[in-house]
Amino acid sequence: MRRLILSTALAAVLVGSVAPPAGAQPAKAAPAALERARDTMATRFRDTKLTGDPDRDFAALLIASLEETLFLAKAQLDYGADRQLREIAQTIQDTQQARIDALKQWQVRSREAGYRPQPNQTPPGEGPLDRAVQAAPAKTQPASPPAPEKPTASATPANAPLVAGTVKKVDEAAGKVTLDHASIPNIDMDAMTMAYRVQDPALLKGLKPGEKVRFSAERINGSIAVTRI
Template identity: 85%
Template structure:
């Protein structure tokens, strides 16, 4: 299950990403229920598994129908749905130029993705693997509160490959991670003191 969530590529559309992740979650629970029904012997657990199977399958079907409907040319969001580009995160991004950041690159300059907020917390971790070729570092880390990720061991792309210089497996570090262009990336890393 963790691999499925880790490998899911987010589209950047909150509705589509929510539906995709929810389907993945329901399908994992459905798999457990089917396993209990196929092999379990306890009557109470089998009744619970049957109830889960009925409910989760109906939810999966409804979400998949929404996915198909949302891709149709005539799809219209619900009347109370915020139009794309006008949600709270979009408003924050639009307000950023007013706080001293340039609104757009000057002629001939290349647009650069804005850096994540500097208030992303530093989290303790141990380096497990450094892969310069892919620009990834595997970290055994504590909870990352700003993105709601539990403590685990996971490979992360680094925002700047130069961050990997000098890192070695077994080293204690502190790092920040945030959502960058629809996926989670390490935005800052330093050796622990």
């Protein structure tokens, strides 16, 4: 009897000492989270509105597709217990977010008045399939190469507006900070979550994920950078 009692007590201690993975939440909430991820994945891509411009529509649909995968990866990181699957989910989160940020930066540039496609891009409506169905009566003169873009002038830091945001990630090695922010009027940026380069790496000192901040962002030599936090 004494051996049975000791064995039972030891088993209870061993079972109680097994901890869930760091960051994982109680499994009972997992079904609801996965259901939300599935619903989001089923509608996000389908509900993306198309403009008819192949470049803009490609970027919008690709962002929707990548963000769907992010929802699923986040559910695994929040509730999953298998180390290998959590590593896969973390890799998805790191790589997909960088691709989404690059696509959203292109969307911002494409809305500028002076935007021109890159030299190797075909203007909308003049791709290979379009040319195949168009019977051109005569040869057209080759289009002149686009003029080189001039650096976009930006407001001085003192004049740039301060915008509310929440720090999502700090990457001091890359000199970047990911912010969930309101719209930035001086650069025509919609409210979104995106990684930004900082003009001065010292701005990242002391920043922590989850911190509420006010910051300024400007377009400097054709790229967006955070100038004040």
